[in-house]
Amino acid sequence: xxxxxxxxxxxxxxxxxxxxxxxxxxxxxxxxxxxxxxxxxxxxxxxxxxxxxxxxxxxxxxxxxxxxxxxxxxxxxxxxxxxxxxxxxxxxxxxxxxxxxxxxxxxxxxxxxxxxxxxxxxxxxxxxxxxxxxxxxxxxxxxxxxxxxxxxxxxxxxxxxxxxxxxxxxxxxxxxxxxxxxxxxxxxxxxxxxxxxxxxxxxxxxxxxxxxxxxxxxxxxxxxxxxxxxxxxxxxxxxxxxxxxxxxxxxxxxxxxxxxxxxxxxxxxxxxxxxxxxxxxxxxxxxxxxxxxxxxxxxxxxxxxxxxxxxxxxxxxxxxxxxxxxxxxxxxxxxxxxxxxxxxxxxxxxxxxxxxxxxxxxxxxxxxxxxxxxxxxxxxxxxxxxxxxxxxxxxxxxxxxxxxxxxxxxxxxxxxxxxxxxxxxxxxxxxxxxxxxxxxxxxxxxxxxxxxxxxxxxxxxxxxxxxxxxxxxxxxxxxx
Amino acid sequence: xxxxxxxxxxxxxxxxxxxxxxxxxxxxxxxxxxxxxxxxxxxxxxxxxxxxxxxxxxxxxxxxxxxxxxxxxxxxxxxxxxxxxxxxxxxxxxxxxxxxxxxxxxxxxxxxxxxxxxxxxxxxxxxxxxxxxxxxxxxxxxxxxxxxxxxxxxxxxxxxxxxxxxxxxxxxxxxxxxxxxxxxxxxxxxxxxxxxxxxxxxxxxxxxxxxxxxxxxxx
Numbered sequence: 001x002x003x004x005x006x007x008x009x010x011x012x013x014x015x016x017x018x019x020x021x022x023x024x025x026x027x028x029x030x031x032x033x034x035x036x037x038x039x040x041x042x043x044x045x046x047x048x049x050x051x052x053x054x055x056x057x058x059x060x061x062x063x064x065x066x067x068x069x070x071x072x073x074x075x076x077x078x079x080x081x082x083x084x085x086x087x088x089x090x091x092x093x094x095x096x097x098x099x100x101x102x103x104x105x106x107x108x109x110x111x112x113x114x115x116x117x118x119x120x121x122x123x124x125x126x127x128x129x130x131x132x133x134x135x136x137x138x139x140x141x142x143x144x145x146x147x148x149x150x151x152x153x154x155x156x157x158x159x160x161x162x163x164x165x166x167x168x169x170x171x172x173x174x175x176x177x178x179x180x181x182x183x184x185x186x187x188x189x190x191x192x193x194x195x196x197x198x199x200x201x202x203x204x205x206x207x208x209x210x211x212x213x214x215x216x217x218x219x220x221x222x223x224x225x226x227x228x229x230x231x232x233x234x235x236x237x238x239x240x241x242x243x244x245x246x247x248x249x250x251x252x253x254x255x256x257x258x259x260x261x262x263x264x265x266x267x268x269x270x271x272x273x274x275x276x277x278x279x280x281x282x283x284x285x286x287x288x289x290x291x292x293x294x295x296x297x298x299x300x301x302x303x304x305x306x307x308x309x310x311x312x313x314x315x316x317x318x319x320x321x322x323x324x325x326x327x328x329x330x331x332x333x334x335x336x337x338x339x340x341x342x343x344x345x346x347x348x349x350x351x352x353x354x355x356x357x358x359x360x361x362x363x364x365x366x367x368x369x370x371x372x373x374x375x376x377x378x379x380x381x382x383x384x385x386x387x388x389x390x391x392x393x394x395x396x397x398x399x400x401x402x403x404x405x406x407x408x409x410x411x412x413x414x415x416x417x418x419x420x421x422x423x424x425x426x427x428x429x430x431x432x433x434x435x436x437x438x439x440x441x442x443x444x445x446x447x448x449x450x451x452x453x454x455x456x457x458x459x460x461x462x463x464x465x466x467x468x469x470x471x472x473x474x475x476x477x478x479x480x
Numbered sequence: 481x482x483x484x485x486x487x488x489x490x491x492x493x494x495x496x497x498x499x500x501x502x503x504x505x506x507x508x509x510x511x512x513x514x515x516x517x518x519x520x521x522x523x524x525x526x527x528x529x530x531x532x533x534x535x536x537x538x539x540x541x542x543x544x545x546x547x548x549x550x551x552x553x554x555x556x557x558x559x560x561x562x563x564x565x566x567x568x569x570x571x572x573x574x575x576x577x578x579x580x581x582x583x584x585x586x587x588x589x590x591x592x593x594x595x596x597x598x599x600x601x602x603x604x605x606x607x608x609x610x611x612x613x614x615x616x617x618x619x620x621x622x623x624x625x626x627x628x629x630x631x632x633x634x635x636x637x638x639x640x641x642x643x644x645x646x647x648x649x650x651x652x653x654x655x656x657x658x659x660x661x662x663x664x665x666x667x668x669x670x671x672x673x674x675x676x677x678x679x680x681x682x683x684x685x686x687x688x689x690x691x692x693x694x695x696x697x698x699x
């Protein structure tokens with residue numbers, strides 16, 4: 001293994017050349033590492049996005065089927081008796097079956113209605129839009145009047161989009177949880193609370209808008225701040241401050257006894273957004289699709305996934321382009337270096353040295369250079385990766401995603417008996433900013449991968465340049 | 481020890497060879513000089529017996545074994561040692577490392593023995609201080625002595641030298657030729673020197689002149 005010693009002696013004796021080679025190799029490897037880092041960061045960001053943005057499958061009444069049914073019955077009846085579109089409330093027993101499917105992380109039951117304020121004053125808006133009664137599209141008609149306070153019955157406030165996106169925040173007390181089922185607990189908005197001097201522990205009275213219009217006392221367990229740009233389209237609760245959260249059982253009570261164990265919609269949070277389709281598919285087997293529909297919402301995930309795929313693809317191109325260019329550059333340098341060392345090769349051949357050992361000497365020399373270059377690139381690659389990554393992200397990955405909150409899932413409206421207001425659940429549109437910053441850090445795996453690239457580049461460079469060694473005739477070099 | 485049988489060589493035109501049908505014998509313990517004008521083919525002849533090229537006709541036998549059977553790389557590694565006019569040392573090494581490297585490659589008996597290498601260099605007037613400097617810091621005569629020391633440190637029985645005194649002054653020339661004679665007589669090796677200088681050739685035990693494609697032994 002004398003070639004190791006020769007390689008070391010050469011690298012050490014020709015320090016200037018070695019330093020130059022180290023600098024060139026470091027520059028090449030730094031860009032390779034930057035590409036590798038961005039690629040792995042993009043993969044991590046996509047994985048993180050899966051966990052962060054999540055995806056949902058929502059079970060609700062099949063509005064399309066109901067509309068078709070209404071149309072067919074309207075053609076067979078007289079104009080005087082206009083048919084009503086009847087939406088079937090979701091049975092919780094059906095929802096339970098779906099919630100037991102794999103990949104379903106949590107379930108949020110939503111049941112919305114309106115009530116009238118009794119012991120407090122609602123916050124009135126002055127937008128000019130009016131809080132008048134009026135027909136929105138597609139609502140079901142009811143003989144009952146519409147209340148001035150929106151009641152969003154949920155399993156837990158934390159599972160609603162408004163709270164999970166931090167557009168609404170609990171400022172005092174706590175949110176509604178599964179433990180509030182069958183209780184009269186309520187979470188009210190901060191503005192409503194301050195206007196009426198209400199705080200956690202106080203009791204308010206509301207009046208049902210359906211049935212016997214009974215008065216119901218509700219206990220305030222929490223106060224939330226609605227800081228989102230939410231605009232309710234519900235006519236009687238135009239101001240978001242007039243929205244209260246209760247358990248879905250409480251909301252059902254307001255709607256009437258026939259709504260027990262039902263919901264407007266049930267949202268299933270899927271642990272792996274990539275599995276949304278399979279959950280939807282499996283869910284469809286468990287429900288009566290003529291009455292119910294399953295809709296999915298993985299737009300956030302798809303957007304993040306698409307933008308990260310772009311970054312990853314770009315990073316891949318960087319890695320390969322730099323690797324190929326680096327191999328060519330290094331090969332050219334090595335070819336020039338070998339041409340300069342023809343006499344040395346000739347002497348080695350005249351001493352009877354095997355050609356492969358001469359190649360091994362050059363490879364070892366380059367390996368020594370690459371090892372130092374990998375260390376330098378490891379230190380500098382993070383800086384280059386950070387710069388390149390932030391440039392990429394600023395160009396393409398901070399994405400505004402419009403998502404519908406859990407209270408406004410498609411088909412989830414108009415289920416509360418007696419409200420009479422079309423589309424009265426108040427579909428809340430919120431903008432969800434998905435942070436797709438790339439977390440670029442150099443790990444041992446990245447360095448190992450970089451080392452692999454360095455090794456491959458070195459090997460290929462030497463192989464390309466070694467054609468000269470294999471063809472070299474010592475006589476021509478030494479005796480000419 | 482070394483025989484050529486019907487040796488011939490040409491470049492392009494077989495009908496116009498450099499030399500042909502050469503039958504010579506070289507013995508250990510003797511020194512041989514090959515004289516000739518430039519372009520007569522004496523260096524080509526040396527490259528053939530040094531195993532740097534293959535003959536176009538005939539054969540070369542080492543102890544009655546054809547070089548074709550031995551293999552040129554093996555032959556160069558174990559049986560022949562070459563001294564060039566331009567020294568051809570490893571320029572990034574010291575004289576000591578030049579010797580150690582050559583000993584390691586050829587698998588010499590004293591491979592790895594630093595003291596043996598230093599002693600060999602010292603015998604040729606390269607002291608320890610010079611032996612550990614880079615060879616490029618040595619004079620031409622010193623570099624040629626290092627090249628000769630390299631052949632002495634290896635175990636090859638055949639030493640061939642191509643114009644070894646071509647770049648040396650008169651004193652160094654005498655010194656180098658004296659060393660070759662010692663190698664032949666004291667170390668019992670076969671030394672073949674290609675030279676165009678009659679004075680150098682005269683100091684060898686045998687002289688051959690390459691002329692008109694044939695070797696002629698001088699009296």
